[in-house]
Amino acid sequence: MADYKTKQRELILEYLKSSDSHHVSAGDIAAHLRESGTVGIATVYRQLDKMVEAGLVRKYSLDGGACYQYVGGGGDCREHFHLKCLNCGALIHVDCDFLSGLAPHILEHHGFEVDNRRTVMYGLCRKCREEGK
Amino acid sequence: MADYKTKQRELILEYLKSSDSHHVSAGDIAAHLRESGTVGIATVYRQLDKMVEAGLVRKYSLDGGACYQYVGGGGDCREHFHLKCLNCGALIHVDCDFLSGLAPHILEHHGFEVDNRRTVMYGLCRKCREEGK
DNA sequence: CTAAGTGCAAAATGTTTGCATACTT
């Protein structure tokens, strides 16, 4: 039941960590790792599933397929919001009183219980906006 | 350039409207329309693309494929928020001063420009919550 | 008549699975 520590898992996790600031697809990972020895695409998917399950990695279902991003083991991000840049893929964690009041407001006034772990606000980050995207 | 009014388009749109309260996949539409005469899956995808483009329909990229939902022609939903129930799929449009202040707040304090048309908050709607999901 | 739309089948993606082999513990 416990996860074994294999070379492939280490390579995948390492690549995900090094891509911390943006998301990558399973294909990106496989392509990158083709250089550092062989890691089959099936293994990439299987390991990603486990990492998502374990909360180490976050999965985003986007148009052309899913993307993954390392979010670390600490905390489950339940209490703050996530902004994701549609241009560069950066994931921004936001902690802010105004936003913390959002979920309670929606629950009280609209009867809807927001799940912060699943909710991401999409748009353009400062850098991409300034570069005129 | 203008959209022609074809029987297939009418059937697809009618089905989407009748499913107003929840989302459906391209496969759902094709399966349903197999009863009322034949509509090829390719046509379903091509029409859906146009409807999304025109703002009549909203597309959600989810895990097992995309889902679509009729949102009507009035307004482009740029100014209000969307809540989507993960259990029943209901899409709730919310107009509210508190929420209207959200995007400006994020832009000003966090430098991020939220795109309301692409952003959906996921969680549980009142009905599903009361049914103890 | 012309532009646009349609169906079908083939192709292109992205993801999952079966199975024999190899690695971790």
Added chain:
DNA sequence: AAGTATGCAAACATTTTGCACTTAG
């Protein structure tokens, strides 16, 4: 030794595309 993980290739599911044919304007 027992339990997992891996690679490969095949299987799947979803979406897109090429092409000849039909239909709306």
